[in-house]
Amino acid sequence: MSASPPMGAGRATTGSGKGRALRYQRVYDLVLQIIDENDLREGDKLPSTSELAQQAGVSVISVRRALDELAHVGRIVRHQGVGTFVAPQRIVSEPARPGALLETMSGTDADTVLTTELLGVAVGLPSANHAEALGIEAGQPVWEISRLRVLGSVPKVLERAVLPLSAVPAIDEDYLAGGGSLYGYLKEHYGLSDDFVEQSLEVDHPNSWEREQLAVKASDTVVRIRGVSFAPGGVAFDCYQQTYPAHEFVFYTAGTGSPKLLRPSGGGGWSIKPLGASRAG
Numbered sequence: 001m002s003a004s005p006p007m008g009a010g011r012a013t014t015g016s017g018k019g020r021a022l023r024y025q026r027v028y029d030l031v032l033q034i035i036d037e038n039d040l041r042e043g044d045k046l047p048s049t050s051e052l053a054q055q056a057g058v059s060v061i062s063v064r065r066a067l068d069e070l071a072h073v074g075r076i077v078r079h080q081g082v083g084t085f086v087a088p089q090r091i092v093s094e095p096a097r098p099g100a101l102l103e104t105m106s107g108t109d110a111d112t113v114l115t116t117e118l119l120g121v122a123v124g125l126p127s128a129n130h131a132e133a134l135g136i137e138a139g140q141p142v143w144e145i146s147r148l149r150v151l152g153s154v155p156k157v158l159e160r161a162v163l164p165l166s167a168v169p170a171i172d173e174d175y176l177a178g179g180g181s182l183y184g185y186l187k188e189h190y191g192l193s194d195d196f197v198e199q200s201l202e203v204d205h206p207n208s209w210e211r212e213q214l215a216v217k218a219s220d221t222v223v224r225i226r227g228v229s230f231a232p233g234g235v236a237f238d239c240y241q242q243t244y245p246a247h248e249f250v251f252y253t254a255g256t257g258s259p260k261l262l263r264p265s266g267g268g269g270w271s272i273k274p275l276g277a278s279r280a281g
Helices: 017-037 049-056 059-074 129-133 174-176 182-190 207-214
Strands: 076-079 081-084 089-091 113-127 142-152 154-164 197-206 222-231 236-244 249-251
Touching: 017 049, 017 059, 049 059, 059 076, 113 174, 113 207, 129 154, 129 236, 154 207, 182 236, 207 236, 222 249
Parallel strands: 089 249
Antiparallel strands: 076 081, 113 142, 142 154, 154 236, 197 222, 222 236
């Protein structure tokens, strides 16, 4: 592999916090430059720690900090005693695109299998956010369906869907527990399908439930997409939240029309008030 030449920037002033930050950032930028200019792909090996230190004109400590940050954001992977490599390509997801979840993703292997684990089904009362988004009264009961989407053997997307009982009187839990499509079920049994969706996106640290299900750490970053699905005629029938590990995905969206019921919210609950015990799938 041909490596990039040393960067031309001189050494940062020593002894200051600003200087230390600049040295670390210089290595961070250098690694990204090497990946870009050499058109490196997943699994390609990067220069060693000592080589990067020499090229950037910094200490090994600064290199290690930069590599830690690059690994944290998913750009590189490090194997003890072997070296540093370009990380797998991020998955491109189109969350507003109709269809099965795998069909809205690109950058995955053609033979990759997406499976669904039903985590639980409950009936309860909607939060104020849910009631507003679905256009229902606060006392009108709703379903809450929690699922984990696993790509290959790795948990990738955590989902929670809230559906009004007025639109969906019954749910076949056995069908969902067997990996059946929720939205295929809604279309087949109730004639409900997306005419359009409205979504908001937030970046945050994972809560305890997200950490447990997605196997991420408290210091990691997740992307939460909250959305409402509208049937033809503008009737909202599904209010959902999807949580993704931020460093593994790139999101693409395109849309038309004007906002309806879902507005970005700075707070407020996104859980229902259970009427009874959840029934795990």
